[in-house]
Amino acid sequence: MAAKGPRSIVCIKQVPKAQELQVDPVTHTLKRVGVPSEINPPDRNALEMALQVRDKHGGEVLVVTMGPPVFTQALDEALAMGCDRAFLLTDRLLGGSDTVPTAHALSEVIRKIGGYDLVFCGEETTDSSTGHVGPGIAGHLDHAQITYCSGVEFLGDRVRGKRVVEDGFETWECPLPCVVTVNFLANKPRPPSLTGKIRVKRGGLTTTWSCADVGLAAEKVGLKGSPTIVSKVETVRLPERKTKVFRGHAAEAVSQLLAAMRTDGVIE
Amino acid sequence: MTATADPSAYKGVWVFLEARRGALRDVSFQLLSVARKIADLRKTELSGVLPGWKVEPLAREAIEHGADRVYLVEDPKLETYTSRPFTKVMAALARKHKPEIILFGASKNGRDLGGRLHAVIETGLAADCVKFEIDEDGNFDAIRPAYGGKSLAHILCKQHRPQMASARRNVFRVPDRQPGRRGEVVREAVAIADADLDAKVVRFEERSGHQEHRLDDARIVVAGGFGMRDPKNFRLLEGLADALGGAVAASRKAVDAGWVPKDYQVGQTGKTVRPELYIAAGISGAVQHLAGMQESAKIVVVNSDPKAPMFEIADYGVVGDLFEVVPEMTRQLKASKARAVPSVAAK
Numbered sequence: 169m170a171a172k173g174p175r176s177i178v179c180i181k182q183v184p185k186a187q188e189l190q191v192d193p194v195t196h197t198l199k200r201v202g203v204p205s206e207i208n209p210p211d212r213n214a215l216e217m218a219l220q221v222r223d224k225h226g227g228e229v230l231v232v233t234m235g236p237p238v239f240t241q242a243l244d245e246a247l248a249m250g251c252d253r254a255f256l257l258t259d260r261l262l263g264g265s266d267t268v269p270t271a272h273a274l275s276e277v278i279r280k281i282g283g284y285d286l287v288f289c290g291e292e293t294t295d296s297s298t299g300h301v302g303p304g305i306a307g308h309l310d311h312a313q314i315t316y317c318s319g320v321e322f323l324g325d326r327v328r329g330k331r332v333v334e335d336g337f338e339t340w341e342c343p344l345p346c347v348v349t350v351n352f353l354a355n356k357p358r359p360p361s362l363t364g365k366i367r368v369k370r371g372g373l374t375t376t377w378s379c380a381d382v383g384l385a386a387e388k389v390g391l392k393g394s395p396t397i398v399s400k401v402e403t404v405r406l407p408e409r410k411t412k413v414f415r416g417h418a419a420e421a422v423s424q425l426l427a428a429m430r431t432d433g434v435i436e
Numbered sequence: 437m438t439a440t441a442d443p444s445a446y447k448g449v450w451v452f453l454e455a456r457r458g459a460l461r462d463v464s465f466q467l468l469s470v471a472r473k474i475a476d477l478r479k480t481e482l483s484g485v486l487p488g489w490k491v492e493p494l495a496r497e498a499i500e501h502g503a504d505r506v507y508l509v510e511d512p513k514l515e516t517y518t519s520r521p522f523t524k525v526m527a528a529l530a531r532k533h534k535p536e537i538i539l540f541g542a543s544k545n546g547r548d549l550g551g552r553l554h555a556v557i558e559t560g561l562a563a564d565c566v567k568f569e570i571d572e573d574g575n576f577d578a579i580r581p582a583y584g585g586k587s588l589a590h591i592l593c594k595q596h597r598p599q600m601a602s603a604r605r606n607v608f609r610v611p612d613r614q615p616g617r618r619g620e621v622v623r624e625a626v627a628i629a630d631a632d633l634d635a636k637v638v639r640f641e642e643r644s645g646h647q648e649h650r651l652d653d654a655r656i657v658v659a660g661g662f663g664m665r666d667p668k669n670f671r672l673l674e675g676l677a678d679a680l681g682g683a684v685a686a687s688r689k690a691v692d693a694g695w696v697p698k699d700y701q702v703g704q705t706g707k708t709v710r711p712e713l714y715i716a717a718g719i720s721g722a723v724q725h726l727a728g729m730q731e732s733a734k735i736v737v738v739n740s741d742p743k744a745p746m747f748e749i750a751d752y753g754v755v756g757d758l759f760e761v762v763p764e765m766t767r768q769l770k771a772s773k774a775r776a777v778p779s780v781a782a783k
Contacts, residue, residue: 298563303551312634315548339639395560395596413753418760
């Protein structure tokens, strides 16, 4: 692939807009119908990173998602940002998948597309925030992985990525294909372009597959294929805070504030 | 490790012990306290798994912090964490010894490892948990914040073993060290081939106070909003943060105004922080900002507008001009510190 540039596959998810998160009181699952949604924010950073690799080295960027047909909205937006083609895995069997079947299903889509050098994912999703699907794909496909990545350099036969870890920055070098999970805010994602939107309008850029199309057995996906279940969900009531208010002359107010904080053991 | 696994064949609670440059990570110690409780509830043993190189003293430390046993896998190829060899070690040991539960710290490497491992051995993994229980049927109940922190979800993994979860850092306390506590160190060998070393860590730059790390780690955060009026006024917040040993953050409005970089932003489209103390100056308190900081232990709000919504979640509110109040806080804190020093020296 290196001669004509790398092929990158970006996995994205359509999530409810953060301020719209609502839980169904009966099923304890997230309400997704009739709630405004968007591309999972870190996935935008993954798209941007893949598009920057293409800007520099050529090749192509393919975008993949799994979910209900409405997820074509996210794919259309990714196409309008500049992705070359899109793939939607949609099937009733997929409903209720946890991270094991999700990583498995996306892996099978990636395998069927084939001929790729890099796979990009966002570091985690804003609706489930596990961060397990990216490394899960790498494990499933037996590829190298670079997680929590803030930038990559494509080196032809390898990729170099900078990882942000708790005590600093690590630079990893991995052979291809490699799965890269991209830090939220790692870059400034480009907006959809007008020409991109026109390309999407013309259509024909998105391929839709079912589980059978990618060879996924029914027992490997959905609730059946998920080791975990959510047994119950409790609503968190934030502790009510009794506000102590100080006003008046700054020196006086601050002196009272700090005294109160010391009494409460907040500061020494 | 499939859905047909016989759960009763799996016994013991494991903790992945993360060695980093000669020491165990704080989250590994924190895991030992909660894992000890879970092991006691299940009337079983607590084992640590420690892959690394020249890390045997750390195995003893884990035992003194509550582990009954440490599986020690020493190999120069495991000196630095990379995904594939560590996954191989964990998978091999889990297949051999069949633990019932494996806990990871939700550190970057803990999640990197757990995420890969759960796909390889096909079992459940709950992320970033804040509480663990055993339910009446003996299932491991992993409890984690869900849906933007508005709920707590209980995650069960009934048919697959091991039941795995990662624990959020700084939620569980480091257990007291019990010097001389007995336990066994079991050396295990897992063959790491050169082909397993696909990832090479070619460079490491220590943090040197990078903003992203500062905010992640800070026990005290001093944040400014649109009320700061000008980028150079953030110096006032830096002064206060220095006096308290904290980090500076900002609301989206201050970031959008271009006063501070994006990595300072706390809120829905920025970072989520849970410090022990959050001081908000000149931040009106949009719900999007609250979403990123409302789990802070204590909240101080400084605002000239007594009707600012930020006051509603404050433990302490100062109604006043932040340009007077913030420097005054810095001055008084420094003054009290200066007074405190001689008394410490006198001891």
